[in-house]
Amino acid sequence: MFKGICRETHNGNMVTKILKIPKFFTCIRNFSSENVLVEVNNKTNTAILRLSRPPVNGLNLEVLNEFESLLSQLEQQKVNGVIITSNKEGILTGGIDIAELQTIDQRRLKKYWTTFRDTFLKLYNTPLLTVAVINGHSPAGGCLFSTACDYRVMTRNYNIGGNETQLGLVAPIWFMDRVADLIGHRQAELAFTQGKLFSTDEAHKLGLIDEIVENTAEGLSKAQIIINSFANVPKKAREISKRFTRQQFLDKMIRDTDDDIRHFVNHIGSNETQKIIEQYMQKLKSKRF
């Protein structure tokens, strides 16, 4: 028998009960934040992290901070793997919450972009096994974050890619580099100059995603199979191999930090870009895109 704690409300008072839990019972530990739900399965010691910020899981400052902090907690708990998905089938994330870009305040833009980069780096650099279950559209920032994972499965009939150019914006070089790592330089060049969103099938053919699944449930069990397939691989050797294969990209991204942040602040904070962003928001609201 394990002992577990359960908190319940009785007549308006919170009471804590000690529960006896049979060993075979699969227990879930939850420690979700406002916009990101987390469950850790005690049997498999695997975490599922679900983005949950209606309407489109837009990546605002809070979501990024919560995501980064939850990943740190999962690292400390030494889980066997982390599955990243959306709580809402149909949209993994609409990418950056455009409201975060609607400002010329250089300090705000700098803070946002620093957090965005740090969160990406946390995911890219974590020693934990990470699998993205892309269970919906995944434009721009959504595509970028999934490329940071070790493995990607995606449900049919959605879109993924870097569409920034279509909006009149320029994606960061490190997003282009990361996509080029997966699909090759030539295909990345074509994709980013066109601002192309790929269908699930196209993304699979190119290697932007690893496998296609029919729905979220199948995606989650596929992700668990991938994590299980590493069970007999010596942990330390896997972690060092992951670090080595990612070191070059990481070194470049860190070396270019100041230039990248300066470029972002100048690009997004210019009046010309602000007009473009405003027009895009109006298009989005009137569904004319």
Ligand SMILES: CCCCCCCC/C=C\CC(=O)SCCNC(=O)CCNC(=O)[C@H](O)C(C)(C)COP(=O)(O)OP(=O)(O)OC[C@H]1O[C@@H](n2cnc3c(N)ncnc32)[C@H](O)[C@@H]1OP(=O)(O)O
């Ligand atoms: C270092 C060099 C410089 C670096 C420069 C970097 C620049 C980086 C720039 C961009 C990166 C990004 O991530 S920009 C965001 C790109 N994302 C998109 O273009 C996605 C836009 N959204 C959609 O395509 C669709 O909304 C959807 C497919 C995600 C979902 O479609 P659905 O039909 O289900 O929902 P709606 O379209 O009706 O949307 C509902 C609701 O949400 C608002 N919305 C959608 N996306 C965003 C967003 N990204 N940010 C803020 N708000 C968004 C949409 O307007 C609707 O609002 P209302 O209900 O109020 O109308």
